[in-house]
Amino acid sequence: VTVAALRETAAGERRVAIVPEVVKKLRASGVEVLLERDAGVSAGFPDDAYEDATFDDAEAVLARADLLWCLQMPEASRLAGLRRGSVLIGALQPHRHAESLQRLAGQGVTAFALELLPRTTRAQAMDILSSQAAVAGYRAMLIAAEHCPKFFPMLTTAAGTIRPSRVLVIGAGVAGLQAIATARRLGAQVEGYDVRSETREQVQSLGAKFLELGVDAAGKGGYARELSAEERAAQQQALADHLAGIDVVVTTAAVPGRPAPRILTQAMVEGMKPGALVVDLAAEGGGNCELTHPGEQIDHRGRTVIGPLNLASGAAFHASQMFARNLQHFSALLLGEDGVLLDFDDELLARSCVAHGGEVRFTAG
Ligand code: NAD
Numbered sequence: 001v002t003v004a005a006l007r008e009t010a011a012g013e014r015r016v017a018i019v020p021e022v023v024k025k026l027r028a029s030g031v032e033v034l035l036e037r038d039a040g041v042s043a044g045f046p047d048d049a050y051e052d053a054t055f056d057d058a059e060a061v062l063a064r065a066d067l068l069w070c071l072q073m074p075e076a077s078r079l080a081g082l083r084r085g086s087v088l089i090g091a092l093q094p095h096r097h098a099e100s101l102q103r104l105a106g107q108g109v110t111a112f113a114l115e116l117l118p119r120t121t122r123a124q125a126m127d128i129l130s131s132q133a134a135v136a137g138y139r140a141m142l143i144a145a146e147h148c149p150k151f152f153p154m155l156t157t158a159a160g161t162i163r164p165s166r167v168l169v170i171g172a173g174v175a176g177l178q179a180i181a182t183a184r185r186l187g188a189q190v191e192g193y194d195v196r197s198e199t200r201e202q203v204q205s206l207g208a209k210f211l212e213l214g215v216d217a218a219g220k221g222g223y224a225r226e227l228s229a230e231e232r233a234a235q236q237q238a239l240a241d242h243l244a245g246i247d248v249v250v251t252t253a254a255v256p257g258r259p260a261p262r263i264l265t266q267a268m269v270e271g272m273k274p275g276a277l278v279v280d281l282a283a284e285g286g287g288n289c290e291l292t293h294p295g296e297q298i299d300h301r302g303r304t305v306i307g308p309l310n311l312a313s314g315a316a317f318h319a320s321q322m323f324a325r326n327l328q329h330f331s332a333l334l335l336g337e338d339g340v341l342l343d344f345d346d347e348l349l350a351r352s353c354v355a356h357g358g359e360v361r362f363t364a365g
Contacts, residue, residue: 002031017323018035018040035061085109088111089112092113092354102360111354114128116362117330117348134178135318137179141183168249169208169251170263175281180203195253213234213235219255243264262289284310295308
């Protein structure tokens with residue numbers, strides 16, 4: 001069996017799907033590893049860092065791949081080279097790539113979109129949403145610190161004492177908790193807020209204060225549910241008052257299958273101090289702030305709103321390492337003694353499969 005990866009070509013994408021450490025593990029289980037030349041360079045893994053892997057051009061890689069690992073859906077021209085019966089695995093975002101999916105199915109390729117895996121205990125080691133969200137949370141807070149006109153930590157200097165910045169993280173899931181931990185390490189005074197009350201302890205265990213706004217919206221499976229109009233209004237009213245004292249807000253709120261909840265209005269941003277900053281990690285899903293323009297930094301009456309995209313790519317080395325480990329754990333489900341084995345009775349395969357047997361297995365909505 002050959003596991004392969006191409007160089008990622010999406011704009012701004014620096015990660016790579018196979019890292020040297022994972023090559024060792026694959027080789028130990030008798031798998032061949034093949035990469036496109038320079039596939040890992042942008043993530044900090046030059047070709048000579050990979051022992052025991054083979055390098056070739058994209059065409060040759062596609063022609064020989066049994067499993068093709070990727071970060072993002074490869075561009076159409078590259079997919080055309082995939083063999084019938086081969087398997088594509090990655091963060092395929094099927095709702096955004098209907099045409100590619102159709103093409104893959106037509107070519108007899110089986111495709112798995114790992115972001116569709118259920119968040120069960122068994123799936124934890126392959127959970128790309130968690131691994132990449134942790135990186136994104138960390139990166140978002142560094143971007144906030146970089147753009148904040150104030151110090152994060154308290155400083156006692158000959159020029160007097162500097163008070164620490166006040167940071168609020170809205171949404172305390174995987175990304176939010178990592179953002180909180182990062183702000184704490186930088187010495188800020190940090191508060192966390194979430195509609196799931198069970199996050200209170202998690203926020204507090206990181207040395208941050210839990211902001212109580214009196215709305216509890218825990219939904220199914222550890223996720224939040226969407227707020228009612230009344231709940232949303234109550235949340236916004238309480239939050240607006242509080243924001244006047246905050247220097248930096250990092251928003252990470254999401255509800256599965258729904259657009260990102262709009263939490264910060266223009267008026268709320270205007271109510272913040274001049275120089276205040278919002279980093280909207282939910283920009284990719286439309287944003288938690290009304291003023292967010294995905295991929296842009298805007299100045300609004302002296303307040304800054306940043307909507308970064310693909311934050312995980314900004315820490316490409318470790319993001320790739322974690323993603324590759326996730327891929328390796330998932331692929332272990334497919335690698336039998338005599339080659340690739342697809343057991344669709346396994347819910348992890350059944351739930352993440354988006355193309356198989358000539359058919360697209362994904363319906364948006
Ligand atoms: P997510 O990305 O779906 O959402 C981020 C956070 O936003 C969540 O904490 C959510 O409660 C919060 N949120 C939603 N609407 C909000 C609003 N209006 N205001 C404020 N906050 C709002 O979540 P996630 O980070 O993927 O994880 C959610 C939960 O799932 C966590 O408890 C996590 O520990 C759990 N989880 C479990 C597993 C597993 O067991 N395998 C894996 C991953 C995550």
